[in-house]
Amino acid sequence: MTDDPHTMNRRQLIRHSAWFGAAVGLAVVGGEVISHVAGTAQASHVQGRPALRFAQVSDSHIGFLGKANPNVAGSFSQAIERINNLGYTPDFVIHTGDLTHLATPEQFDQVKQMMTGLRTPHVFTVPGEHDSVDDAGQKYRSVFGAGTRGDGWYSFDIAGVHVIALVNTLNLKKLGHLGADQLDFIAKDVAALTNDTPIIVFSHIPLFAMYPDWGWATDDAAQALSHLRRFSSVTCLNGHVHQVFSKTDGNVTFYSGTTTAYPLPHPGDGPAPKPVTLPAGQLHDALGIREVSYIRGHDTLALKEQALQ
Amino acid sequence: MPERHQGARVVLLAAMLLAGCSSHQSATSPPSVTFGSGATTPGMPGMSGMPPMPNMPAATSTSSTGSPAPVAGNAVNIDNFAFVPATLTVPAGSTVTWTNKDDEPHNIVANDGSFRSPGMGSQATFSHTFPTAGTFDYVCGIHPFMHATVVVTQ
Numbered sequence: 001m002t003d004d005p006h007t008m009n010r011r012q013l014i015r016h017s018a019w020f021g022a023a024v025g026l027a028v029v030g031g032e033v034i035s036h037v038a039g040t041a042q043a044s045h046v047q048g049r050p051a052l053r054f055a056q057v058s059d060s061h062i063g064f065l066g067k068a069n070p071n072v073a074g075s076f077s078q079a080i081e082r083i084n085n086l087g088y089t090p091d092f093v094i095h096t097g098d099l100t101h102l103a104t105p106e107q108f109d110q111v112k113q114m115m116t117g118l119r120t121p122h123v124f125t126v127p128g129e130h131d132s133v134d135d136a137g138q139k140y141r142s143v144f145g146a147g148t149r150g151d152g153w154y155s156f157d158i159a160g161v162h163v164i165a166l167v168n169t170l171n172l173k174k175l176g177h178l179g180a181d182q183l184d185f186i187a188k189d190v191a192a193l194t195n196d197t198p199i200i201v202f203s204h205i206p207l208f209a210m211y212p213d214w215g216w217a218t219d220d221a222a223q224a225l226s227h228l229r230r231f232s233s234v235t236c237l238n239g240h241v242h243q244v245f246s247k248t249d250g251n252v253t254f255y256s257g258t259t260t261a262y263p264l265p266h267p268g269d270g271p272a273p274k275p276v277t278l279p280a281g282q283l284h285d286a287l288g289i290r291e292v293s294y295i296r297g298h299d300t301l302a303l304k305e306q307a308l309q
Numbered sequence: 310m311p312e313r314h315q316g317a318r319v320v321l322l323a324a325m326l327l328a329g330c331s332s333h334q335s336a337t338s339p340p341s342v343t344f345g346s347g348a349t350t351p352g353m354p355g356m357s358g359m360p361p362m363p364n365m366p367a368a369t370s371t372s373s374t375g376s377p378a379p380v381a382g383n384a385v386n387i388d389n390f391a392f393v394p395a396t397l398t399v400p401a402g403s404t405v406t407w408t409n410k411d412d413e414p415h416n417i418v419a420n421d422g423s424f425r426s427p428g429m430g431s432q433a434t435f436s437h438t439f440p441t442a443g444t445f446d447y448v449c450g451i452h453p454f455m456h457a458t459v460v461v462t463q
Contacts, residue, residue: 051340052340066412066413067412084356089339089357091339091340092342092352092355093355101414102414102428102430103428112353115353115355116353116355116356117356118355118356119355119356119357120355120356120357121339121342121354121355121357122342122350122352122353122354122355123352123353123354123355124351124352125352125353129450129451130414130451133414133416133427133428133450133451134416134425134426134427134428134450144352144353145351146350146351147344147350147351147352148351154344154351155344156342156343156344156350156351157342157343157344158340158341158342158343159340165351172448172450172453173420173448173453174448174453174454174456175453213454214452214454215452215453215454271389271390271391272389272390272391272452273390273452274389274390274411274412274413275412275413
């Protein structure tokens with residue numbers, strides 16, 4: 001029983017929810033899920049295409065050379081391949097940061113070249129702290145900052161959904177940080193929207209307190225979220241923590257996504273968030289991509305995690 | 310520890326309905342994107358969008374790391390996501406050298422903005438000279454939960 005992975009995952013999940021006092025989303029494991037998903041997908045055929053469907057990829061860390069993943073470019077290529085074979089063309093792909101490992105021009109060039117292979121009309125990004133190591137994000141913005149505001153934030157509307165992409169990896173003192181200019185942007189950006197407009201927010205560092213001791217939180221997130229309280233559906237997607245996690249707080253649901261590079265420990269497991277080297281053959285189970293779809297009239301988005309194995 | 314990652318195919322279902330994988334789509338065309346910020350659109354086109362944008366210029370940003378070996382007494386090691394020692398006391402005019410002993414990159418960022426290192430890969434070093442007395446708190450800009458202090462005496 002102890003080596004049953006399903007048991008492990010469930011126990012782990014329960015432990016997490018105890019730690020954080022969080023409401024963890026419905027979790028189903030392994031084969032059970034797949035059949036469940038197949039069934040519901042079948043049932044929804046009658047409704048046709050979701051109003052919006054996109055893919056999230058995160059934390060590719062191009063340039064990482066550690067033993068936790070000796071070939072991060074290879075696994076990011078697999079992630080791109082996976083997105084290109086979803087069976088439909090995602091309306092866009094979002095990369096939620098740490099595109100590169102050390103923000104060198106060569107790493108930015110490589111990750112951008114790779115992402116031009118994504119079969120989708122739009123590729124969006126937000127920076128991670130690894131993309132803004134030594135220059136407050138200048139090199140990041142020279143590659144990915146066209147059309148953005150401030151230090152790289154922006155918003156857009158698609159299929160009746162309002163999407164906000166935030167930058168919370170600059171001027172770090174301990175936690176993620178948005179800053180006064182960006183908070184002001186959020187307030188003005190949503191001012192004219194009606195309460196029933198679905199809101200999706202992207203950031204690299206979580207906007208919820210996943211594990212502040214390791215910097216897995218954003219110090220002024222509460223102010224940002226205060227501007228979003230009146231909306232009936234708010235979904236925040238982040239990277240940074242290299243593992244799937246979710247939490248619901250009132251009208252807002254937070255989803256941490258996994259990585260395409262290497263796993264990090266679960267919160268508080270060990271002294272620091274150091275890359276975890278898994279036994280041979282297990283790495284690709286911990287890496288993955290995420291599909292997200294929105295069906296008009298539903299307050300909650302549908303998420304599906306896909307491992308790279 | 311490793312068993313945690315077994316069977317990592319955890320699927321979180323946010324809603325009861327999931328229509329993503331259907332190969333049975335309606336013929337609806339993809340939704341268009343409207344940007345609030347004006348003429349230039351953020352992001353980049355994917356393969357089914359416009360042709361790729363030109364490469365960015367390959368500007369070089371060589372770091373000034375890799376300086377001489379740390380001098381005993383004025384050295385700080387970065388080890389296991391911690392600065393050792395956490396408080397270093399040196400006389401004014403001293404040069405302090407940090408060495409990254411971790412596999413992960415780190416850097417050194419003064420809270421008052423008076424000094425900042427480039428990203429330091431494994432075994433990279435960074436040196437800074439403190440001409441005047443004072444207490445200088447700093448963090449790793451990549452992992453800002455790592456913090457330490459240099460106390461400079463007269």
